[in-house]
Amino acid sequence: xxxxxxxxxxLQVLVVEDDEIMLVSLLDRLKLEGIAAIGAPTLTEARWWLxxxxxxxxxxxxxxxxxxxSDLFREISRIHPGLPFVLMTAYGSxxxxxxxxxxxxxxxxxKPFDLPEFVALIRRxxxxxxxxxxxxxxxxxRFRLGSGLLGRDPSILRIERTVGRLRRTDTPVLITxxxxxxxxxxxxxxxxxxxxxxxxxxxxxxxxxxxxxEIAEAFDSAVQRAVGGTLFLTEVAELxxxxxxxxxxxxxxxxxxxxxxxxxxxxxxxxxxxPRPDLLWRLDVVQxxxxxxxxxxxxxxxxxxxxxAQAAGEAGKRVTGFSRDAEAYLAGLPLPxxxxxxxxxxxxxxxxxxxxxxxxxxxxxxxxxxxxPVDLKTAVEEAERAAIRAALARHGGAVARTAEALGIxxxxxxxxxxxxxxxx
Numbered sequence: 001x002x003x004x005x006x007x008x009x010x011l012q013v014l015v016v017e018d019d020e021i022m023l024v025s026l027l028d029r030l031k032l033e034g035i036a037a038i039g040a041p042t043l044t045e046a047r048w049w050l051x052x053x054x055x056x057x058x059x060x061x062x063x064x065x066x067x068x069x070s071d072l073f074r075e076i077s078r079i080h081p082g083l084p085f086v087l088m089t090a091y092g093s094x095x096x097x098x099x100x101x102x103x104x105x106x107x108x109x110x111k112p113f114d115l116p117e118f119v120a121l122i123r124r125x126x127x128x129x130x131x132x133x134x135x136x137x138x139x140x141x142r143f144r145l146g147s148g149l150l151g152r153d154p155s156i157l158r159i160e161r162t163v164g165r166l167r168r169t170d171t172p173v174l175i176t177x178x179x180x181x182x183x184x185x186x187x188x189x190x191x192x193x194x195x196x197x198x199x200x201x202x203x204x205x206x207x208x209x210x211x212x213x214e215i216a217e218a219f220d221s222a223v224q225r226a227v228g229g230t231l232f233l234t235e236v237a238e239l240x241x242x243x244x245x246x247x248x249x250x251x252x253x254x255x256x257x258x259x260x261x262x263x264x265x266x267x268x269x270x271x272x273x274x275p276r277p278d279l280l281w282r283l284d285v286v287q288x289x290x291x292x293x294x295x296x297x298x299x300x301x302x303x304x305x306x307x308x309a310q311a312a313g314e315a316g317k318r319v320t321g322f323s324r325d326a327e328a329y330l331a332g333l334p335l336p337x338x339x340x341x342x343x344x345x346x347x348x349x350x351x352x353x354x355x356x357x358x359x360x361x362x363x364x365x366x367x368x369x370x371x372x373p374v375d376l377k378t379a380v381e382e383a384e385r386a387a388i389r390a391a392l393a394r395h396g397g398a399v400a401r402t403a404e405a406l407g408i409x410x411x412x413x414x415x416x417x418x419x420x421x422x423x424x
Contacts, residue, residue, distance in 0.1 A: 013037040016060035036313040043067045054309035143192040151299030175263040177290030180338030183263040191230040199229025207235035237264040297331040311350040329360040
């Protein structure tokens with residue numbers, strides 16, 4: 001059960017049931033049990049949710065207003081192979097349900113059933129799914145090639161083809177792109193679609209390192225944890241040149257069983273930090289550049305639909321999608337924060353929305369009102385938070401340049417950002 005608890009953030013149930021009272025009852029009970037779930041009263045709406053790629057388990061009635069649950073099961077078997085499917089059926093359709101279980105469905109429940117029985121079945125199915133994903137056998141399904149995790153733009157499909165060609169090699173890879181474009185997701189995709197998929201995927205952030213000892217301790221620890229898998233080094237260009245040289249030495253000394261993937265953020269400005277040429281020589285055997293979202297507007301809408309499904313499930317709200325005007329509004333956003341900013345916009349719209357669809361006015365963000373400080377300590381913290389946020393924006397989120405501009409150490413800046421819940 002601990003594995004299920006650890007995985008709840010991304011295991012989501014789709015309940016397909018046309019009886020409004022029963023659907024609300026099942027969703028409420030799953031929410032009380034801490035299980036993320038969304039509902040669909042028709043096959044049409046169920047297909048929309050499945051198209052977002054956010055569903056991990058389907059629970060469906062057999063008879064629905066616009067078709068049969070058995071048809072949905074066959075579609076899923078063809079289009080989403082491996083997606084678990086549970087049936088709910090009245091007495092007269094038990095034979096159909098048994099036939100579908102023999103064809104690969106997980107199980108069936110005969111109506112009327114007790115809610116504890118329903119919850120127990122869902123928990124068993126999710127626990128089995130969590131064991132499969134955490135057990136180190138198949139690669140993490142979220143990062144499979146063709147999953148649509150990063151989008152469907154031709155530039156993203158080219159990245160996936162490159163990842164596919166790296167499957168059997170341990171070639172070092174350097175991933176570049178603006179902040180929030182999905183560099184970590186590309187690194188995970190490289191790992192989970194390689195012969196190292198069963199090993200660990202260890203992320204190591206270089207930006208906070210300030211001296212030789214921190215590099216030695218943090219890097220060597222990460223290397224040991226990554227044996228047999230992939231070591232992902234982020235923000236390598238944030239290190240001062242002297243420390244980059246030390247990092248090169250440590251990478252050069254290591255000849256163990258792991259693959260190194262590195263990333264550094266570019267903000268499109270001339271003064272963007274860049275790794276030293278000799279560090280690039282070590283890391284940049286294959287380079288993958290992730291384009292910003294504003295260059296692929298169709299992916300803005302695709303990813304927004306995915307984020308909507310996740311946010312609706314977490315909030316326990318039935319939101320069927322975006323209106324056409326809302327999607328047009330999203331596609332035209334500049335999104336300097338890329339995917340991170342888009343996720344925040346969509347989550348806010350779901351939280352504040354008051355209908356089944358997200359409309360343009362739900363997506364327009366207003367400046368947050370500044371709270372009136374109640375004492376000197378609060379006033380100082382608010383001023384410090386605002387100064388850090390403005391400096392990060394001026395320097396494209398580059399921690400080293402921001403710290404220099406503020407006259408503090410990078411480590412001190414990271415500590416303040418962590419205290420204030422801020423992301424570079």
